[in-house]
Amino acid sequence: MTRTVYVNGEYLPETEAKISIFDRGFLMADAVYEVTSVLDGKLIDFEGHAVRLARSLKELDMQTPCTKEELLEIHRQLVAKNDIVEGLVYLQVSRGSDGDRDFAFPDPETTKPTLVLFTQNKPGLANSPASQKGAKVISIDDIRWGRRDIKTVQLLYPSMGKMMAKAAGADDAWMIEDGYVTEGTSNNAYFVKGGKIVTRPLSTDILHGITRTAVLRLAKEAQMEVEERLFTIDEAKEADEAFTTSASAFVMPVVEIDGAVLGDGTPGPIAKRLREIYLDESLKHAI
Template sequence: MTRTVYVNGEYLPETEAKVSIFDRGFLMADAVYEVTSVLDGKLIDFDGHAVRLKRSLDELDMAAPCTKDELLEIHRKLVEVNGIVEGLVYLQVSRGSDGDRDFVFPDPETTKPTIVLFTQNKPGLANSPAAQKGISVIAIPDIRWHRRDIKTTQLLYPSMGKMMAKKAGADDAWLIEDGYVTEGTSNNAYFVKDGKIVTRPLSNDILHGITRKAVMRMAEEAQMEIVERLFTIDEAKEADEAFVTSASAFVMPVVSIDGVQLGDGTPGRIAKRLREIYLEESLQAAI
């Protein structure tokens, strides 16, 4: 089945969608993106993603291509026409192009940003087999740029990290900088020790995860203790359990770090409970 996608104001078959080869998203990775999950045909935490999109655009002095209400309408229409029950909506905004390659930003008065959206059908997203057994991660150096709080399309090293993990027989990688864990390749990282949830505090060093924010609120409401501080990979290896959060994985238990088994090697109690709470509350609030 050919998907319907959205490009610069038009709904098109994916086979007819085109973007200029001079677009700065293509040439310079001068673009930001968001991924919104769909469960039961509804958008999960759309408002959070819209707010973060605006922040990313503002940080890069990039114009918004449309209003929040217009963005919501586009999301809903793509979900409907593509028949998405469980899946994802990918959104990307680039600075566009004024017709040729240049390191200097084009004039925002004469250059419109490029906006692209498409859906991905992911049956079984909520009942992921990986969440039932947990995932394994390895540690790798974090050599990305230092504005990781902006959700840009500079994803080459995270992709390389996932390939390093695959080569090592693991599912993902946690990134290490100055001796401390920053985050996963595409998720925020946590471990649990003696009932306390430990995660790195927000800064320019990590993405300000929408799912992270929701899960931490839910954990507090469930009277779980959260400690935001720097932590080492060795601390995480000695944890009772660990997990990651992201818009597409929700709460994903981690059962092994660098080959070291956590607990009994199965998803931990806190990670499983937070996943249950997150899915239940998110479905109730979905739009």
């Protein structure tokens, strides 16, 4: 079935979707994005994604293409038109095109941002086999730009990190800067020692994960101890268990780091419980 996508005010078959070759998202990675999960045909954490999108646009002095209410309606229309029960809605806003290439930003009064959205059908998203088995990660140097809190489409190095992990027989990579773990290639990173959950505090060094916010709140409500601080990869390798959080994988247990097996090599109890709580609560509040 041909997907219906959204491009600048129009719902189109994916085969008919076009943007300018001069679009700054294409030429300069001058764009931001969000990915919202769909479970049971409903959007998970839409409000959080909309708020973070607005922040990313503001940080880059980029125009807002539509209201939050209009954005919600576009999401719902795409979910319905593509019969998505479990899957993802990808959204991207670029600074648009003024018909040529230039390092200087185009005049926002005359150049509108480009807004595109599409869906991805992912049956079994909530009960993925990967979450039952747990992920293996390696560590790599973090050489990205300094504003990782802005969710831009500058994803070349994270993509390279995924490929480094694949070449090493692992599933993902955790990035290291100045001796400390920043985050995974597409997720926030955590380890558990003695029942305490440890994760890096928010700053411009990491993405302010929407799932991270929800999971840490739920962990505290469940009387779990949480400590936000810098940590090394060696600390994580000595942990009882570890996990990552992201909008598309929710809470993903980690069972091996740089070849060091955590616990008994299976998903740990805290990661499994947090995944269960997060999915349960998210479905209750899905829209």
